[in-house]
Amino acid sequence: MIGRLSGVLLEKQPPFLLLDVQGVGYEMQAPMTTFYALPEVDHPATVYTHLAVSDTAHQLFGFAKRSDRDLFRTLIKVNGVGPKMAVAILSGMDAAQLSACVHNDNVTALVKVPGVGKKTAERLIIELRDKLVAAPGTENDLLSDSVAVGAVKRDERDEAESALISLGYKPTEATKMIAAAVRHKDSADAQELIRLALKRIAS
Incomplete structure (x- = not known):
């Protein structure tokens, strides 16, 4: 079983990562919490992994922390x-x-x-309930669907919507979530848009 990989990040296309380990590219799926924690492309990174084996596929999943994998x-x-x-x-x-x-x-x-x-x-x-340590509630900003569109590039919005669809959201729902995440700001990349859109889950 592959438990940990260290190498250079070649691609970060949510929900997929591509990690170069001594010339071998390992493609894996990862939650967005891992994307936020990992460095930018072309930088060294270490991920903890889980290999899921089924009758139809072998899928590798990556996590920034061992506790996240657990x-x-x-x-x-x-x-x-x-x-x-x-x-x-x-x-x-x-x-x-x-x-x-x-x-x-x-x-x-x-x-x-x-x-x-x-x-x-x-x-x-x-x-x-018996497996997770009790933690205080966390505050989350509720995103309004009426938030005005800022100067966010169309391709960043498209990439963010595609990532949400890959996570299982319906296309119309993904579009609505990203539209709600776009705020009055000079710029926002796809990863930031996804983070803002997903804030609503834990609220």
Whole structure:
């Protein structure tokens, strides 16, 4: 099993990373919390990995911290939660926010994750309550759909929308989320737009 890789980041196209390890390119999926923590392209990086093996594919998942990988492994042990859903959950909230959702019985926040229905959210709360350390609630800015469009490049918005669709959001929902994330600012890259759009999950 591949547990950790160190090399140079070649590509960061959410939700995929490409890491060059001594001439071998390892492609992996990663939650957005990992994208925020990793350095820019062409810089050295170390990721903790999990290899998911199924009848149809071998998928590699990468995480900036060992604790994030451990949380991912805890999530996929919950009935009905696969790797893709776990990545979507960890893209919208970090460990502290997820713990707050679980200990506050916040079903509403969890069902905002694509693919998570009410029953799965309730199952997550029940099965994770004893596995996650209780954490205080976190504050999140609620994004209004009426936020005016700033000077954000069209290709950045398109890239951000594509990333959300890859995480499981419907195209119309992804467009709406990114539109809500665009604020009055001089510029915003795709990663920042995704971060702002996903803030709504843990709120």
